[in-house]
Amino acid sequence: MANWVPLWLHRLGSPPVFYRFAGAVRPWALGLAIVLAGVALYGGLFVAPADYQQGDAYRIIFLHVPSAWMSLFIYGAMAVAAFVGLVWRIKIAEVVAMESAPVGAAFTFITLVTGSLWGKPMWGTWWTWDARLTSELVLLFIYLGVIGLYHSFEDRRQGARAASFLVLVGAVNVPIVHFSVNWWNTLHQGSTVRLLGPSHIETSMLWPLLTMMAATKLYYVASLFARVRADLIASEGGKGWVRELLAGRDGDAA
Amino acid sequence: MNASLAMGAYGFYVWSSVAVFFIVLLIDTLAPLARRRRNLRELRARIARQENRRRPGTPPSNESNA
């Protein structure tokens, strides 16, 4: 009945098919992401009313929270791809896992910087050793470790497999770090900062947030596909389909 | 318009956040495009080298059946 779904996924595992599919999807995803981000930012920065407590500074939420969601979402996607790549040895899954890491690191970095820029006027400090902030910093280190391990191997596939294993180790580690930092904070009773008070969110604030979330998701798809295409050209350089691509359309199209 | 751009007293923080967001993602968008172009150029150069090696002299015997 729904037999075509697994069949289609199976075909997508082949590098040339994925290359063409990614090339077709990427411009649409990127364009839609830019449009949605523009709408969301207009709604968030100009239309939504100022917060009665935080004034206009809360508007950073429209950049900060979607980025924070993406930093975790991309790690989840990367962990799934890494698991699939390790278990079934599907090359595309390995490439997807490895090329997700830089995008995830970018979003984690944005989360940390925008969080600091939000914290400075609100709490008077740009950094506090809170469980969420520390976990996010640790997440950035894991992303950097994955990228570093991948690039330290001469053989790309071997590097991808080793780094995929590190991704799975990190997936176990992040919740443990979060828990231990929480425990540590109760021990030290230092600066207990409430990050988000128990406030219900207005519709005029909610829709830009959700739109921005969709935009960052689409952006991830676009960036990931561009990266996978660049990676496939290098790693499949000797194969016939890449040569046909070069000879056929001069390489810049397709 | 000017008042809403100033974001109360927090214009610096809000607009630097927007700037960081777009600069990082712009770099993230451009890097793979540049990498793909470089990979394609290198590949094209490699194929051209192989062609050159095959063409000018006598046709190599070990690759004639390839």
Add this chain to the structure above:
Amino acid sequence: MTPGSTSAACAALLRRDLTLAWRRRGDIAMPVLYALIVATLFPFALGPEPALLARIAGGVVFVTVLLAVLLSLDNLFRADIEDGSMEQLMLAPQPLALLVGMKILAHWITSSLPLIVVAPLLAGMLKLPAPATPVLVFALVLATPLLSLLGAVLVALTAGSRRSGMLLALMLLPLCVPVVIFAAGAVAAAQEGLPWIAPIAWLGAGLAMAVVLAPLACAAALRIAMDT
């Protein structure tokens, strides 16, 4: 023990690694010397007031020991990979996880045990109150094998790569955050006269998990990284 049995193989491997380490006794002293140097530098950097030193002593000793372990981790499998005996171990009929576990045990005995022995000395130099010292040693006894086990997995992952000590540190940092928090937390609690058994129990739970899982993960990582 019949020759060729798993237990005999483990014992033989442990004896071999300990003998090799004993032949190069100078290397065993290196992490200890490093820890001593770092602990000596702290009072010069922070000033000699005993109250300040006592407050930071536990944390400084832990970070120092952690860095010394990290320094010695780099050559956990190196000699075996370079002379080919790692391939022999991977081809052996005994389970690789057990054999790797023995190597980690030997590494812990030769690198971490001396550090635990000198830890009270370091703590004394940094004016850690005497009642907290047994807790420090106890926490170290639980934390250092945990660090060795976690580090061994990462060292195994870098087995086939170009060497980079910084990369190992970058990968180990996220893993050792909970270890440092609980180990140093136990000492801090003991110093303030609070009950310190809870963080020690968490460390013990982590160690029990790691003793079972880390050798398996280490063996899997070695097979991935050495796969050619």
